[in-house]
Amino acid sequence: MDDELKELYQQVILDHNKSPRNFRELGNHNHSSEGYNPLCGDKVNIFLDIEDKIIKDVSFVGSGCAISKASASLMTTILKGKTTEEAKDLFEKFHNLITGNDDSEIDIEEMGKLAVFAGVKEFPSRVKCAGLAWHTMISALKGESKTVTTET
């Protein structure tokens, strides 16, 4: 495989694509949002259970390419236990990482597993794929869930 391509499709990404984590609808979510990329038809639904500004649980469902699916999957594993402020901060950092925003210093260490998405910046057409779940998560954070949960 070409090096640049290998950089995009790292083993972690292929793995999360094949066996996505937290791939289900949360029964007791209180925030949710649907993300849709009309250009490629990628869809993702993010579910959040937030208590005292702490993300107690997070999950997703949807369909999309390996990049978008792995991005959503990895995001859910990282956000669990974070505060909503930390989630917003991570979103900013992740966004800078995938767009290759030079104005910001990206601390790869701090990004942890998310650093596998650094290769995306070389593929302008795939930036939206990697960003979809994160944008949807932010929109879910902002609004109360309109989805009726099984708890009510």
Place this chain on the structure above:
Amino acid sequence: MMKDSTTNNVEKTLSFDVNKIRKDFPILNTIAHGKKLCYLDNAATTQKPEIVIETLNNYYKTKNANIHRGIHYLSEEATKAFEESREKVKKFINAKSNKEIIFTRGTTESINLVANSFGRVNLKENDEIIISQMEHHSNIVPWQLIAAEKNAKIKIIPINDKGELILEDFEKLISEKTKLVSIVYVSNSLGTINPIKEIINKAHKFNIPVLIDAAQAVSHFPIDVQALDCDFLAFSGHKIYGPMGIGVLYGKENLLDMMPPFMGGGDMISKVTFEKTTYNDLPYKFEAGTSNVADAIGLGTALDYTKNIGFENIQSHEKELLDYATEKLSKIEGLTIIGQAEEKGCVISFCLDNVHPHDVGTFLDFEGIAIRTGHHCTQPVMDRFKIPATSRASFALYNTKEEIDVLAAGIKKVVEVFS
């Protein structure tokens, strides 16, 4: 391909040498990601032969002027070349008169012209327009816009699992409320060649005019608007080896005559006062503003080029490619071809188990293979087959069996990585 048009002319087939033809297209020598370019995205746009590129160059070097206006040498030269190109288009689709050939920006603008002009005067509340489930968005949205304005309705001819129109349902949809049928000749996402003649005959029994979206047909087989008896026909230059930004609307003269202008401006008028404006004759009534002269002339050259190669040659070569690719791709495990119509053009849309089309596209790109992935501006087709997107390989006269081998090998690689 169409059964009635694949008669093999042995002599002409023998004279068709794809390697010689490839030399006409400079871009085919491109190296993409270190690999020889394998351009299989012809349904999106076709590449341009040197002779078309030269025409554009020459126009700006030797003829450039505004047309129908100046009395100077260059303006006359440009006007002459522009009108000669209209004549070429007329002959190419066998229209009766040059008045029936309107230059537009492309298929989309051509359809919008009919929707806005014909639609505006002929649609009233509760009237209906019939389209199909396999239309490109450009043959859906213009009708939705005018239908919303007029409180008219859009009726949809459904498609079966093979991706063919269900004609019995079409007949049921026709009523006295139907004001127009607008249908695609060849589906860009499924490859289906629709039985256009049959549809036109059925609609005409009820005096309903028919518009044909021929964007995906025009470079693959001959079109005779008089034999088809279609009322409107739209196509784009860039899908038949011509420049982008130029297209054609054919319309029967009597219909175009009674239609109001689509856009107002220069060239489309004969007299303007603040009290009243009289419009120019056909086709100029529909060509407001400075025309895309260079690209119209380039289109004329592209049509000449296609004609010189000959549709018998093009059809037999492309049918060979389609059959070869269908057989080759069908053998790949986990690959499903979407669109398996009996009458099919040079398009293979496919899905892979466990690999999203976007990933297929990116991987193939690194093999130098250009295909299209996504919904192909036909979201209702994707919904019909309950898929988010497909990968699509589409062929043109310069493609080879070797390229299909490269494609098949590339797909197998993708499957391996994701398994």
